[in-house]
Amino acid sequence: MPRTPLSSGLLFAFLTVGYALVHLMVGLWCGSLLEPILTKEAVSEHVQWTKSGDMIVQRSVRPAGSIQYSQVTYNTLDGVELPASEIQSQFTTPVGIGTWWSSTTPPTVDVVPWSKRIQSLHDRGTPPAFWYLIAPATDHSDFYLVGYDVNSRQKIGYLGVQGFSLQEPARDARFATRPYGDELWDRLTTSNISNLRGYPDPFEPRGQDHEDIDCDNVTGVRVWVLMGGSVYEIDPRRRTVRELLKADSALLLTKTILEGNGKRVFHLLLRSDDALTVVDPATLEQRRLALPPTGRHQAMYALEAADGRFVVTTTTYNPSDPNTGVKYEFRWFNTDGSLARSLSRELLGRQSQQLEPETQSVGLAVCLPAPILSLGVTLLAPLFMVFDGVGDYSANLAFVARWIAVWVLATLATGVACGWACRRRELEIYQSRSWMWPIVVGLLGWFGWVGYHCLRPLPAKLPDGRWMPRRPDVVPPLGCELMA
Amino acid sequence: MWPALVWKEWRECSIFAGLAFLALAQLLGEAMDLPLVRLVSLFSTGRGAEIPLLSGGREALFTWIMVLVAVIIGFQQTLWESWRQTTLFLLHRPAPRSQIYLCKLFAGGSLLLLVGAVPLLVFCLWAATPATHASPFYWSMSEPWCRSLASALACYLGAFYCGLRPARWIGSRLLPAITTGLLVMGLKYVPMPGLWAYFGLIVLAAGLVFLILEEARVREYP
Numbered sequence: 001m002p003r004t005p006l007s008s009g010l011l012f013a014f015l016t017v018g019y020a021l022v023h024l025m026v027g028l029w030c031g032s033l034l035e036p037i038l039t040k041e042a043v044s045e046h047v048q049w050t051k052s053g054d055m056i057v058q059r060s061v062r063p064a065g066s067i068q069y070s071q072v073t074y075n076t077l078d079g080v081e082l083p084a085s086e087i088q089s090q091f092t093t094p095v096g097i098g099t100w101w102s103s104t105t106p107p108t109v110d111v112v113p114w115s116k117r118i119q120s121l122h123d124r125g126t127p128p129a130f131w132y133l134i135a136p137a138t139d140h141s142d143f144y145l146v147g148y149d150v151n152s153r154q155k156i157g158y159l160g161v162q163g164f165s166l167q168e169p170a171r172d173a174r175f176a177t178r179p180y181g182d183e184l185w186d187r188l189t190t191s192n193i194s195n196l197r198g199y200p201d202p203f204e205p206r207g208q209d210h211e212d213i214d215c216d217n218v219t220g221v222r223v224w225v226l227m228g229g230s231v232y233e234i235d236p237r238r239r240t241v242r243e244l245l246k247a248d249s250a251l252l253l254t255k256t257i258l259e260g261n262g263k264r265v266f267h268l269l270l271r272s273d274d275a276l277t278v279v280d281p282a283t284l285e286q287r288r289l290a291l292p293p294t295g296r297h298q299a300m301y302a303l304e305a306a307d308g309r310f311v312v313t314t315t316t317y318n319p320s321d322p323n324t325g326v327k328y329e330f331r332w333f334n335t336d337g338s339l340a341r342s343l344s345r346e347l348l349g350r351q352s353q354q355l356e357p358e359t360q361s362v363g364l365a366v367c368l369p370a371p372i373l374s375l376g377v378t379l380l381a382p383l384f385m386v387f388d389g390v391g392d393y394s395a396n397l398a399f400v401a402r403w404i405a406v407w408v409l410a411t412l413a414t415g416v417a418c419g420w421a422c423r424r425r426e427l428e429i430y431q432s433r434s435w436m437w438p439i440v441v442g443l444l445g446w447f448g449w450v451g452y453h454c455l456r457p458l459p460a461k462l463p464d465g466r467w468m469p470r471r472p473d474v475v476p477p478l479g480c481e482l483m484a
Numbered sequence: 485m486w487p488a489l490v491w492k493e494w495r496e497c498s499i500f501a502g503l504a505f506l507a508l509a510q511l512l513g514e515a516m517d518l519p520l521v522r523l524v525s526l527f528s529t530g531r532g533a534e535i536p537l538l539s540g541g542r543e544a545l546f547t548w549i550m551v552l553v554a555v556i557i558g559f560q561q562t563l564w565e566s567w568r569q570t571t572l573f574l575l576h577r578p579a580p581r582s583q584i585y586l587c588k589l590f591a592g593g594s595l596l597l598l599v600g601a602v603p604l605l606v607f608c609l610w611a612a613t614p615a616t617h618a619s620p621f622y623w624s625m626s627e628p629w630c631r632s633l634a635s636a637l638a639c640y641l642g643a644f645y646c647g648l649r650p651a652r653w654i655g656s657r658l659l660p661a662i663t664t665g666l667l668v669m670g671l672k673y674v675p676m677p678g679l680w681a682y683f684g685l686i687v688l689a690a691g692l693v694f695l696i697l698e699e700a701r702v703r704e705y706p
Contacts, residue, residue: 152615153618
């Protein structure tokens with residue numbers, strides 16, 4: 001009994017997609033086996049920050065035929081080589097103060113999962129309480145805090161812009177976070193030191209990540225929020241909310257810890273387009289560090305050295321070819337906020353190009369032999385390629401075409417061959433003059449041909465060399481009819 | 485005849501469904517500090533140490549258990565009878581093939597929902613009860629878990645279809661199941677509004693039910 005056209009099309013889709021996935025997995029596995037043989041030598045150069053505020057250039061070499069960077073050397077910016085064993089223990093991580101997302105990310109309207117809309121805090125009070133920052137709306141456009149007594153598990157109350165209340169704050173009494181990024185934490189920061197670099201796990205308020213360490217100037221758990229040109233300070237233990245300071249031009253709020261000489265001092269960092277303001281939340285003492293007039297799309301990092309000086313680093317990638325190098329601009333600021341020194345260096349960056357473009361293109365042709373994919377990537381990829389916020393469709397198209405030319409040509413040839421084979425089979429075996437299957441198979445290339453073959457396998461071959469017809473002729477009865 | 489057929493399917497699948505139910509009861513009971521067996525917990529130290537329904541590890545395990553039992557039930561309802569040649573006996577009942585297979589799908593799907601939805605509902609009701617845990621609860625937190633249930637149903641249909649469709653095992657027999665798994669993973673894990681995900685899962689399930697009924701219609705049994 002023959003299938004209906006809809007049934008055939010649906011089954012063909014299931015078979016083709018399933019085979020494509022298996023083909024891709026096998027191809028990637030084989031590629032991972034061949035990769036060490038085909039890789040060429042690559043060099044990686046990038047900057048490491050030290051606790052004393054110095055910059056160290058880390059240069060790593062991955063020899064040809066290897067997939068790991070093995071030869072690592074460290075040099076000062078002036079080129080003096082340093083022993084790795086001594087310098088590695090001094091490395092630290094700067095605070096990211098880039099604001100590229102503030103200009104490029106539109107207001108989020110998609111549904112944000114609960115994992116990004118809730119965050120737990122332990123107030124370490126007596127009796128202890130858990131406080132949760134909650135963005136109840138699915139676009140996390142605003143948030144408030146809700147507290148629970150740990151022992152009785154009863155709800156304590158809420159903290160909104162207007163302070164503590166027993167009722168859930170109305171929308172205008174919540175802290176507004178839009179339109180910054182996808183995370184709830186883009187415009188707020190906490191005094192939680194152990195989570196300085198990264199978002200704490202929101203699901204286990206008793207987890208070890210929440211073992212806070214007090215600073216000299218800030219004790220207990222606090223939350224600071226940048227909203228409407230002001231910085232608000234929330235103290236869950238005292239159940240208070242207050243406007244800490246005005247910050248009209250601020251785009252980003254984050255924090256940094258000055259550690260050294262037996263001190264641990266907490267600072268808020270406010271990033272605007274032309275300055276980085278360092279604020280002591282206890283005394284409200286401020287330092288203004290003038291930033292260069294760079295675009296918001298540039299990556300920027302700040303590091304507070306042990307002696308109180310600040311280092312601000314800006315990185316710029318080559319828009320046309322990210323493998324050619326990264327430009328670093330360093331600015332050292334004195335403790336009074338004046339610029340002490342600036343320096344610019346161009347480093348190689350991380351050469352992600354492990355294989356020749358032609359080799360990668362051949363790999364793509366083997367793993368994804370479908371014209372519809374190669375043509376789709378050629379036309380659509382330039383739309384999504386943005387280097388440092390710069391994107392030009394024709395230039396990106398030329399860049400893509402140079403990389404995947406072999407893939408496109410190989411898949412087009414495969415598609416024509418598969419479509420032609422399908423056309424022959426349709427004509428010779430099924431006596432069908434329809435172009436539907438040849439066109440579909442041609443577009444889907446090898447994947448389409450396999451799916452078509454599984455859907456319509458070859459019939460049996462008769463002894464005289466003919467294919468068995470789908471509906472064999474009824475054999476006429478032997479003998480003669482006896483008329484009544 | 486239909487109640488007898490449904491009852492037969494439930495009885496045959498009850499072993500794996502029961503095991504899955506116990507596993508889920510242990511998994512969710514542990515979050516409520518009411519486990520069936522006191523084991524070393526994989527995810528937390530007990531009640532109050534995690535926000536109910538937001539533990540990613542617990543939800544992932546719930547999903548895997550549901551998908552595993554869905555695939556097992558899907559294959560058991562088709563392959564088991566095929567190997568024992570009871571399919572022929574079943575198809576000779578005085579009823580259209582499509583109705584017989586729809587009856588099997590109803591039995592398997594309802595059993596799967598029962599296994600997953602009952603522990604989940606109990607867990608949600610516990611979480612919604614005040615003073616049971618020191619953390620907030622919104623019903624929308626259960627949405628990913630419900631999506632896991634729907635994903636398991638789609639996997640069940642994919643496995644059922646692969647068991648029904650005659651093809652070589654080292655060939656194209658499992659390809660529809662692989663496609664189903666790929667689509668289910670996309671609809672489960674790619675961030676998108678819940679309605680879109682459920683719409684996609686319904687379309688996928690409708691397509692698989694259509695293919696199952698078509699296969700039942702065109703397949704030539706001896």
